[in-house]
Amino acid sequence: MQWANFLAKEAATTRLSFEQMAAFVNYFKTENLSKTEAQLASELNVDIPTFKKLIGELYDKFAQNYPELAISNSQGKLEKLQAYLSAKYNSELDVLKPLAAMKLLKSLVVRERLQQEAWVARRICKFLGYSPLALELVGRYLDKMPNLSLETLLKLLEKKREEHEAVVNADSLMDYEYGVAEAFELSWEQLDENAKSFGCLLSLCALADIPLSVETVEDEKKRELNEKAIADLLELHLLQQKSQGLYHLNSLIRQLFRIKLDNSNEADEAKTKFAAMMLEVAKLIPQQLNPEDILNFTPHIPHITEVATHLFQYLGDENIITLFTKLAWFYQGQGLYQQAEFCLQQCVKLTQNHLGLEHSYVAASLNNLAGLYESTGRYSEAEPLYRQALELRKRLLGNNHLDVATSLNNLALLYESTGRYSEAGPLFEQALKVRKRLLGEEHPDVATNVSYLALVYESTGRYSKAESLYQQALELWKRLVGEEHPHVATSLNNLGALYCYIGRYSEAEPLLKQALKLRKRLLGEEHPDVATSLNNLGQLYESTGRYSEAEPFYKQALELTKRLLGDNHPDVAISLNNLAALYRHTRRYRKAKPLFEQALKICEQTLGVSHPTTMTVRANYANFLRETYH
Structure with a gap:
């Protein structure tokens, strides 16, 4: 062709x-x-x-x-x-020259066997269109059929072509590749039902390398069947192994297996099974990715995407949102916001087309897309989506529903991020009332909501009210989950950060130290929250002029964030900015300048030029330049 x-x-x-x-x-x-x-x-x-x-x-x-x-x-x-x-x-x-085709066939078939029917061997190469794939399939087939003459093989191939041409002529839309299809048919007949089903299941994978790990299959009999199926497909060259646990299915072989599947009675069952398998893998994707997570999930992403794109109808409606959301987390966790946006936009379109405009899952998909826009500073795009989701949930669920409270909180957080505190406060208060009414006073969501409201008070200078609410949230978390819990550490950190901000450093330090110690014990040394605590302690020491104590905390936070999130993540930019500011204050300008530049570059590339974090870093760098050039 x-x-x-x-x-x-x-x-x-x-x-x-x-x-x-x-x-x-x-x-x-x-x-x-x-x-x-x-x-x-x-x-x-x-x-x-x-x-x-x-x-x-x-x-x-x-x-x-x-x-x-x-x-x-x-x-x-x-x-x-x-x-x-x-x-x-x-x-x-791709096709070979006739001599090269014969050379390939000779490498696959016993030399004496070819020498006995050399003329027929050349005819077979020509019949197969000198296709390396078709020749490889035929060679593997001959290896399993040691007593089959080449003349008989050629007749079998010709018969398969006649059968296929009849089907193709009856369906003018059917795609057909001569040579490979006939060779595939002979190989297909060599497979048992288990290997056939396994090959058909693999045809549902994306056009990408396929991770297969039979060790994870708990049922011993099923594990043995999978191992045998893989071995049978490898033996006939219907599947190739690229490395340990990673396999390749040729696109034409994939297409031929798919035709077999679609013409069988097992198509819907196989597609449902495959979709469920990919959903279970997707559910394991965490919102905060570390390098090991990225390495482990990357081979699965094309196949999860294949389900999201082509097999979503084999998932329950709620699982469609889960699948797209998890894909978005995978990209967003690496700072790949454009790819995350594509996933969430597709989810909105799909839920709207599949479920209609008036559905709670449509509201959820709008909410998720708005969350991405907010995190990347695209507030003007996030706000109408948050509003749309809120109004839709109110119409569908009534004002007294937890999903409505979630939407109220999300819109309020957007307003808080953009300094619209007079609009954020009432929304947080409404959400808190709904949650207290439905969940009672003693509930984790109520504690979270109290912290949100405290944030507004802190941002508007009502520090005593903020302090009171942060303390309420801390005590509530302690009652709900005990003293040893990450949420308690977060509350300690919030209260400590408030005290630091308003200059109550002697009260801030023990809280921030306690939060760091608790996070290390509960979450391990390698966790984003630990990096946050390190940064906060660095800021405390910098604010009190204890620069030699601040620097190692900033450096630890920077190195940890790089290890966890990669070199080009916004959180890395924040750490770079903090360390650069410290160097500026201690007049180590040569060290400060490249750090400011790196921080600004990362922010502009990942968050955009108008994001508040980007503008803060840009302002800090501008002040630095003014200071050093005067």
Whole structure:
């Protein structure tokens, strides 16, 4: 199949519109790859903005079908698509020269066997279109059939082609690759039912490496069946092992297994099973990722995305939100906000299309997307979504519902972040009343709400009220969960930070030390909350002029945050800013300048230029520059 035909096939598979298809095929034609956008737009008889819009739309279309593209960075998207399509084309349709094909077959089949029927061997290579994959499949098949003559093999292949052509002619939309399909059919007949079912299940995976770990299967009999199925598929080259626990399923083999599955009576059962498997993996993704989490979950992400994109109907409605939310956590936890946004936007669209506009799960998906926008400083985009979610929940659930309280809190937190304290306070108070009414005075959500309200009082200078509420929250947490609990540590930290802010340093220090000690004991040395406590103690010592004591705390916080979250996370930027400010105060300007610059760069790249944290870092850097250049 030629490249142009391959492009047409991909366009049809991706269900591009007529305009998108024309732009796609034209853009990726070999002879057009060096042309400018203006030249390509002219050939399509559209202006440049329209052409760019078409190209953007078609990329998004492909991203829906191929998860590897959905997680691409914004830069070089089309170049990545070109590389992806080229790799797929070569892996599917690459052919050998006749002599090279014979050499490959000789490496797979006993030499004497080929020598006896050398002419037939050459005919088999030609029949298979000199496809390396088809030759590999046939070679493995012959190895299992030592008494089968090559002449008989050729007749079997010809029979399989006749059977397939009859099916293809009856269904003009069916895609068919000559050579590989016939060889696959012979291999299929060698598999037992267990291996067939396993291969069909694998066909539901994304076009990416597949992590398979039979050791995690508790049922011994099931584990043995899985091990045998993998071994059988490997033996026939229907599956390849790339490394320990990581396998590759060729895209054509995947397609042929999928056809077998879709034509069976087990399709719905297999899709339900696969969707459930991926959901269970997704549920394990934590909101706060460490490097080990990223390493462990990365191989699973394309397959979880495949379920979210193509098999969501095999999940319960509530699980659709769970799947997309967990995917968003995976990206957001690494500072990959664009990818997280894509997941949450898809969740909104899917729930609206699937459930209608008036549904509580639509409100939940709107709320989640708003939360992402808020965390990245896109407050003007977050607010209408939070409002929409709140109003929808009120209409569907009434004013006296816990989900309504959650929405009230979320909108209030947005207002608090943007300094709109007069609007935040009443919303926090409403949420607190709802929660007290429904949950009683002694409940974790009530304690959390009390802390939120204290935050507003602290931000508006009503420090005595804030102190009283922080103390209430602390005592409530102690009664609810005991003295030894992370929530108690957080409350100690909040109260200590308030005392530090208003200059009551002698009262702040023991609370902040107690919070750090408790967090280390309960959460371990390697935890983001520990880094927060280290930073807070550093700020206390800096505020009291104890710079030599502040510096090691800032350095520990910075190194810990880098280890946990990577070098380009907003929390790293905050630690860099703190350490730079300390160096500024101690007139170590050469050390301060690169830290300020790093902090500002990270903030602008991850949070955007208008985020409050970015503006704070920028202001600190500007003050530093003014101070050092005068």
